Structure formats: C-alpha cells, structure tokens
Amino acid sequence: MVASGALSLGLLAFMPLPRGAEPQVYVIEIDKLAFGPAPAGLHVNDIVEWRNSDIFRHTATASDGSFDIDLPPSAKGQTVLRQPGVIDYACRFHPGMKGRLEVVP
Numbered sequence: 001m002v003a004s005g006a007l008s009l010g011l012l013a014f015m016p017l018p019r020g021a022e023p024q025v026y027v028i029e030i031d032k033l034a035f036g037p038a039p040a041g042l043h044v045n046d047i048v049e050w051r052n053s054d055i056f057r058h059t060a061t062a063s064d065g066s067f068d069i070d071l072p073p074s075a076k077g078q079t080v081l082r083q084p085g086v087i088d089y090a091c092r093f094h095p096g097m098k099g100r101l102e103v104v105p
Contacts, residue, residue, distance in 0.1 A: 023043075024043070024046045033097060040102075042101055044084055047081070057073065062089045066082065088100050
C-alpha cells in the first residue's frame with residue numbers, strides 16, 4: 001500500500017513545470033551601430049544573449065548597473081534577468097545606441 005503523500009509527490013513529478021521554471025534564451029543582434037529590437041515577453045530568469053555583428057566594439061550596459069557586457073566585434077555575451085521591471089541599456093562607446101528590456105515575473 002502506498003501512502004497518499006507519496007502518491008501525491010509521485011504525481012507532481014509528471015506535472016508540467018510552471019512558466020518560470022525553464023528560462024528562455026533571447027538574442028539581441030548588434031549591427032550598424034544599433035541594437036536589434038528587444039524581445040517581447042521577457043520573464044525573470046530568462047537569458048538575453050548579445051551578439052555583436054558590427055565592425056565596432058560595443059557594450060550592453062544597463063542604466064541600473066545590473067549588467068555591463070563588453071562586446072568586441074564578433075563577440076557574444078549573456079545576462080540573466082534577475083528582477084521584474086524596466087531595464088534601460090546603452091552602449092558606453094556610442095551613447096546614441098539605446099534600448100529597453102521589459103521583464104515580468
């Protein structure tokens with residue numbers, strides 16, 4: 001005979017995980033002195049991968065200090081989104097390059 005608690009735990013192992021359990025990877029391409037469009041539907045723990053396809057060195061630098069990624073030509077780097085909210089970002093070398101991430105729980 002199986003205890004009801006053990007049976008419940010066994011059934012939970014086969015239930016799908018909630019949305020936040022499996023982070024998604026989103027890519028933002030940098031080219032021609034511009035950030036590509038920011039992805040929609042970002043959640044806490046998702047990963048943003050920055051890819052520099054430009055001939056210039058760039059950064060992806062959050063105004064709140066949550067990330068600062070140095071990206072020489074052909075480089076890529078990642079950041080994990082740790083909090084909900086709006087994150088404005090820019091390139092330290094090219095201040096006209098700006099973008100915004102909107103992160104929900």
